[in-house]
Amino acid sequence: MTRYLILLLFPAIAWAQKDSLAPVSLNEVVIISQKSPLHKAAKTLGSVDDYLTGTGPVxxxxxxxxxxxxxxxxxSSERGLITLDGMRIYGACTDKMDPVTSYVEITNLAKATVHSGQSGSAGGATIAGSIDLSRRKTGFSVKQSGGDAPGETSRGEASRGGMVFTGFETNNRQKIAGFSLFHSGEKLFADVDFTFRDAENYRAGGKREIEFxxxxxxxxxxxxxxxIAEHRELEASLIYDRAVHVGYPALPMDxxxxxALMASAEYIRHHVSGxxxxxxxxxxHNAVTHIMDDSRRPDVPIRMDMPGRTRTTGFYSLLEGASPRHSWKMNLSGHTNYSLAEMTMFSNTPGEKEMFMLTWxxxxxxxxxxYREDTFHFTGKTAVALNLGLAAHHNRVGNLFGLESLxxxxxxMSQGKTRTLKRISSSVQHRNHPLTLNFGLAYGERAPGVSEGYGFYLFNSFDRFDYIGNPDLKNEKSAEVNAAASFKRNGFSVKLSGAYFHILDYIIGKPDLTLSTMTIGASGVKIYEQLPYAQIMSTDLEMSYRFTPQWSWRGRLSYQRGSGKGAGNLPLMQPLTYVSGLAFSTGKYAAELTLNGAAQQKYFSAGFGxxxxxxYRVIHLSGTAKFRLFQLKAGVENLLDAYYSTYTDWNRIPRMGRNVFFNVIRSF
Ligand SMILES: [Cu+2]
Structure with missing residues (x-):
């Protein structure tokens, strides 16, 4: 039990503990399921965003x-890939206000698996890596021992149960409430869940209210x-997510x-052949609607409405097999997406006509x-993995008014464009207890995103430029080297990992002085162009030590550096960032004191604003107690009420000040 607990407390080192047929790639898994509230020192009822922050290279x-x-x-998102159980979803906001992760809740998910670089390309072409969100499900109950399907429990007969939960956070008066119910039988299982959150304006350090x-x-x-029969299953899933009156204080609009409505049906067969x-x-199929406007802002030079929507339909068919020295995976997948976004500007001068544009x-x-993935286990200690992928990608501008505008x-410019996208990656893993070494080489390509290819006057409030897409962009290509070394013995573990990306035809917006702006107050117009190359390096050092069965410490240092040929530093690169946490836990109680901080950012992109x-330095304190009827998690975030912002805060908007939270979960 304790061992299991520690494993969950340090998801970062969990990868090293899998059996020898585990994939060679350095993935990191965050457990999100609320079934085991002692598992993580963070807030149990935190958002999916809270769970993902600081997981591996995220x-x-x-x-x-x-x-x-x-x-x-x-x-950022164009270069990465986020899937929900293999399903592709396109956000519907031209300003990236609705990443895929914003349309799920913690109750929907069991875990999130983060893959760095090409090791994350099973679900499609990517450069940065991928996050695959896995649905939470109770699964079938099994009579015979040794259940073979993933997700199956070892319960003997049909069972029913669930949980109710509620939470409160003082800083923004966030109220959280919800429940989940399950039925698990031999032939049928079902899980239902509901979550509600409502928050007011938050306050930065010093009680400064952040409006909107x-x-x-x-x-x-x-x-x-x-x-349906032995080893044959049908599964259906539906998620409906709706957020209203969401304020974006770092942006000019809310x-x-x-x-989002996301639906899927799946046929699963185990033991197909030898x-x-x-x-x-x-x-x-999924449908996303995003209604963005500035109706709640008191002073704007011009009123704007900017709705957007996307529709995606897709499939995948996956085969997996293994023999003692070889495991493999083959995936055929495809999807079709339609993205439309518009902008209407209403003049403040009475009688003047409004202006209408299609921004997507x-x-x-x-x-x-x-996609094909092979892992060869040469000896008990050394394994080699090889991944290959080939994709066909086609874009078409469907709206004639939009086409004429571009x-x-x-x-x-022609109405359609077809591309092929190739990827290959190889990695070697050598395990010789207590040491594990990984080395990988990879190459991948991606097509420009909808905004990069076809966006029309998209205002970026960071650099204050209007962006125009470029349908003539070539594929972006990335050559990647990654390495990791980890050591684990007597409760002590350390892992050093790094990845280097050499990105050819790097897509970036460049000012075009001949064009005039559309947005009032914008500094100019940028057109998406390509740098000959850009370089990104990402490094991470993680350590943990268990002094006694109750006391443990974990620490982490991360650093990134990125620059583009002729463009200087790339934006959004992580300065030296650290986490140090001291944890105490018994079967019934757990507590953690954490120090998070970063050194001043030295390398930043002035061109990006x-x-x-x-x-900064912030201290968090949290504790968990397990009672007979319920589990309680409580804590204080930003204990000293520091006023600060980090390199990921858009327009340097300050983070939340002191926040006391309570999470109560009752299972039955
Ligand atoms: Cu938006």
């Missing part, structure tokens, strides 16, 4: 207190499985409504992908 860009944008290895920072969120999900263990085929001109994306800048983020 950091979160903050534009307010809601819907943070994951950065993987210092690269409230949010309200509702989320409901259902997942159910039916065992969100009236952000809504060499094939698993065959899964999924069909899915009805762009459709068709994507088909074949043709003002690109008269010869960055100013050097200052050094």
């Amino acid at each position: 950091n979160m860009i903050r534009r307010g207190n809601y819907a943070w944008e994951p950065l993987i290895n210092g690269m 920072s409230p949010f309200t969120k509702y989320n409901v999900s259902v997942i159910s499985g039916w065992k 969100v009236g409504r952000a809504e 060499s094939v263990d698993l065959w899964k085929t999924k069909l899915y 001109p009805g762009v459709s994306t068709q994507y088909l992908d074949l 043709r003002i800048f690109y008269p010869a 960055e100013t050097p983020a200052s050094a």
Whole structure:
């Protein structure tokens, strides 16, 4: 039990403890399921964003207190990949106010798996890496021992249960409430959950109120499985998420409504043949609506409405097999997406006509992908993994008005464009207890995102430029080297890891002085262009030590550096950041004292509007107690009420000041 607990307390080192047929890639797993509230020193009822912050190479860009944008290895969403059980979802905001992670709740998820670089390309082309969110499900109950399907419990007969939870946070008066219920039978299982959150404006250090920072969120999900026959299952999942009145204090606009409906159906077969263990085929559809406006802002030069929406339909079919010395995976996947965003500007002069533009001109994306992964176990100690992927990518501007608008800048532009995207990666792992060494080489490509290719006057409030897409962009290509070494003995563990990306035809906005702005007050217009190359280095040192069965310490140092040929430093690169936490836990009680901080940011991108983020230090304190009827988690974040902002805070908007929180969970 204690060993299990420690494992969950330090998800960062959990990868080293898997059995010898585990994948060679350096993935990191965050356990999100609320079933074991002692598992993490952070808030049990924290947001998905709270859970993802600081997991492996993931950091979160903050534009307010809601819907943070994951950065993987210092690269923002166009270069990364976020999937929900393999499902692709496109955010519907031209300003990245709705990353995929904002449309799920902690009750929907069991875990999040973070892959760095090409090791995360099983779900499609990526450069930075991927985050795969896994649905939480109770699964079937099994009579015979040795259940073989993932997600199955070892319960003997049908069972029912659930939990109710509630939470409160003093700083922004956030109220959290919800429940989850499950039924688990031999032939049928079902999980239902609901979560509600409502928060007012938060206060930065010194009780300074940050205006336009409230949010309200509702989320409901259902997942159910039916065992058609031995080793054959059908599974269906539905998530509906709705956020209203979400404030983005770092941006000039807020969100009236952000809504997503995500549905999928899956056929799963185990023990297909002697060499094939698993065959899964999924069909899915999701629809995202994002209603952005400035109706709540008192003083704006011009009123704007900017709604956006995306629709995505897709599938995947995955085969997995293993023999004693070889395991493999093959995935055929595809999706089609439609993205449309518009902007209407209402003049303050009476009688003057409003102006209408398509900021995403009805762009459709068709994507088909074949992926193969092989892991060879040469000896008990050495394993080699090889991944290959090939994708066809097609974009088409569906709206003629939008196409004509873009043709003002690109008269010869055709309506559609097809690309092929290749990727390959190899890695070697050598385990010789207590030491594990990893080394990998990889190459990958990505297509420009919808904004980069076809965006029309998208205002970036960080550098205050209007951005125009470029349909002639070439694929961005990344060559990657990664290495890790870890040592683990007698309760002590240390892991040093690093990745280096050499990115060719790096896509970035560059000022075009001949163009005039659309947004009032904008500094100019930037067109997406490509640098010959850019370089990003990401490093991480993690340590933990268990002094006694009750007391343990963990520490972490992270650092990133990025620069582009002819463009100086890249934006959003992590200065030296540290975490040091002292934890105490018994089966019944747990407590942790954490110090988080960073040195001053030395290398920043003035061209992107960055100013050097200052050094800071914050202390958090939390505790958990397990009673007979319920579990209580309480704590104080930012104990000393520091006023600070970090390199991921958009426009250097300050973070939350002192915050006392309570989480109560009752399982039954
Ligand atoms: Cu938006």
